[in-house]
Structure formats: structure tokens, C-alpha cells
Amino acid sequence: MSSRRIGLLFGSFNPVHIGHLILAEHFATRTDLAEVWLVVTPHNPFKAAADLLPDTQRLHLVELAIADNPRLRAEDIEFGLPRPSYTIATLDALRQRHPAHDFVLLMGSDNLPGLPRWHESARLLAEVDIYVYPRPGSLSPDLTPFPRVQIMAAPLLDISATYIRESLRAGRSIRYLVPAAVEAELTK
Numbered sequence: 001m002s003s004r005r006i007g008l009l010f011g012s013f014n015p016v017h018i019g020h021l022i023l024a025e026h027f028a029t030r031t032d033l034a035e036v037w038l039v040v041t042p043h044n045p046f047k048a049a050a051d052l053l054p055d056t057q058r059l060h061l062v063e064l065a066i067a068d069n070p071r072l073r074a075e076d077i078e079f080g081l082p083r084p085s086y087t088i089a090t091l092d093a094l095r096q097r098h099p100a101h102d103f104v105l106l107m108g109s110d111n112l113p114g115l116p117r118w119h120e121s122a123r124l125l126a127e128v129d130i131y132v133y134p135r136p137g138s139l140s141p142d143l144t145p146f147p148r149v150q151i152m153a154a155p156l157l158d159i160s161a162t163y164i165r166e167s168l169r170a171g172r173s174i175r176y177l178v179p180a181a182v183e184a185e186l187t188k
Contacts, residue, residue, distance in 0.1 A: 003100055003101065003102050004034040004035070004100065004101050004102070005032055005033050005034055005101075005102045005103075005104055006033065006034060006035050006036070006037055006098075006101045006102070006103050006104065007024075007027045007028065007031070007033040007035070007036040007037070007103075007104050007105075007106045007131065008036075008037055008039050008075075008090075008091075008094070008103055008104065008105055008106060009023065009024055009027075009036055009037070009038050009039065009106045010039045010041055010087065010090075010105075010107075011038065011039070011040070011041060012040070012041050012052065012058065012161070013038060013040050013058050013061065013062050013161070014051070014052055014053055014058055014161045014165070015053065015058065015061050015161055015164060015165075015178060015182055015186060016038070016058070016061050016062045016065045016178065016179075016182060017159050017161060017164055017177050017178045017182075018159060018176070018177060018178060018179070019157040019158075019159035019160075020038065020065075021065060021066070021072075021179065022155055022157060023106070023133055023154060023155070023157065024036040024038060024066075024072050025069070025071070025072070026133075026154050026155060027106055027131065027133075027152070027154070028069075028071040028072060029071065031131065031152065033104060034071070035071050035072065035073060036071065036072055036073075036106065037072075037073045037074075037075040038062050038066070038072065038073070038074055038075060039075045039077065039078060039090065040055065040058050040059045040062055040074065040075065040076055040078070040079075041078050041085055042055050042078055042079055042083060042085060051165065055076075055079055059074055059076050059079075060185075061182050061185060061186075062074040064179070064181040064182055064185060065178070065179045065181065065182050067181070075094075077090060077093055077094060077097070078090055081093060086118075086119040086120070087105070087118060087119070087124060088118075088119060088120040088123055088124050089119075091103055091105075091124070091127075091128060103128065104128065104129045104130070104131055105124075105128055105129070105130045105131070106130075106131050106133065107130060107131075107132055107133070108132070108133055108134075108135040108138070109132050109133065109134050109135045109138040109151070110135040110137075110138040112132055112138075112149070115130075115146075125146055125148060125149070126148070128148065129148045129149075129150070130146075130148060130149045130150070131150055131152045132149060132150065132151050132152060133152055133154035134151075134154060134156050135156075136156060136157075136158040159177060163177075164177050164178060168186060168187070174186065174187075
């Protein structure tokens with residue numbers, strides 16, 4: 001089996017929305033990636049549980065959202081890993097499970113400045129290509145020290161899951177912010 005480059009888009013997906021899907025589709029169809037996997041992260045103990053849908057429900061919503069797209073996949077590997085979840089540990093587990101794949105991290109430019117402080121960041125920066133997409137209000141840092149990090153052209157989106165959750169609580173429409181199947185699931 002030949003090596004395939006797989007993009008990993010991590011998130012709580014609370015809930016998954018069109019911004020996530022537009023980025024995933026963009027990277028799956030406009031780069032050298034064969035697929036993009038949406039890695040659903042488990043509950044973070046430092047976040048209020050009241051605002052977070054259960055892990056399995058968030059995974060189910062991602063599965064509903066991408067059901068008709070063979071280039072996108074929902075991934076729950078972090079559900080079975082020790083917590084807190086570290087990106088490098090997730091990558092190690094994915095490499096063990098899928099040795100024929102070459103994984104690429106997809107991250108917003110707003111996360112890039114903090115990357116050197118991540119757990120085992122030196123190893124992460126040495127071992128993995130990272131494709132960075134623009135985020136509203138985020139400046140592009142100097143990437144000279146990070147040769148495996150590339151700024152990629154991608155749609156600039158400013159849609160938040162927080163806005164969607166607030167809209168749901170207020171009884172407002174979330175139509176067009178999430179796929180129809182996700183809207184139906186969240187409003188039933």
C-alpha cells in the first residue's frame with residue numbers, strides 16, 4: 001500500500017459547522033492531501049461541561065455532516081487515549097494504527113504563536129508537516145525557524161460554535177451555519 005498524505009483537523013466540533021467543513025473540503029481538494037480527518041477531541045476538564053455536548057454526540061454530528069463526502073472522515077482516536085490529549089500522542093497512536101499514512105496537521109494561524117509551548121513541540125515541529133490556514137485578526141508570524149510549517153491559502157472564515165450554541169439557546173435559526181442533518185439533530 002502506498003503512502004497517502006492525510007490532513008488532521010482537530011477540534012471539539014461543539015457542534016461541527018460549515019466553517020469546519022469548508023476548511024476540510026478546501027484542504028482535501030486543493031492541496032496534496034488525499035483526505036482530511038476531523039479528529040474529535042474529548043472533553044477538556046478545564047472547560048465547562050455544561051457547554052460541551054457529549055463526546056459521542058459530537059462525533060455523531062461530524063459523521064452526519066460528512067456522510068456523503070468520501071474525502072472526509074470522522075476520527076475518534078482521542079477518546080481512547082490518556083487525558084489530557086496531546087497532539088504528539090495522538091499522532092503516535094495514528095501512526096501506529098495507520099503506518100502507511102503520512103499525517104499533516106491543519107491549524108489556524110491563531111494557534112501558531114503558542115505552538116512552541118505545546119507538549120513535545122520540538123518533536124512535533126521536526127516530524128510533521130503543518131499547514132496553517134488564516135484566521136480573522138491573526139497575523140502571520142516569522143516561519144523561518146519552522147521549515148515544516150506552511151501558510152496555505154484558504155477561505156477566511158469567522159464562524160464559531162459558541163455563536164451557534166448561543167443561537168440555539170435563544171431559539172434562533174442556525175440554518176446555513178451547520179449542515180441540514182446537523183441542524184435537524186440539534187433542533188429535534
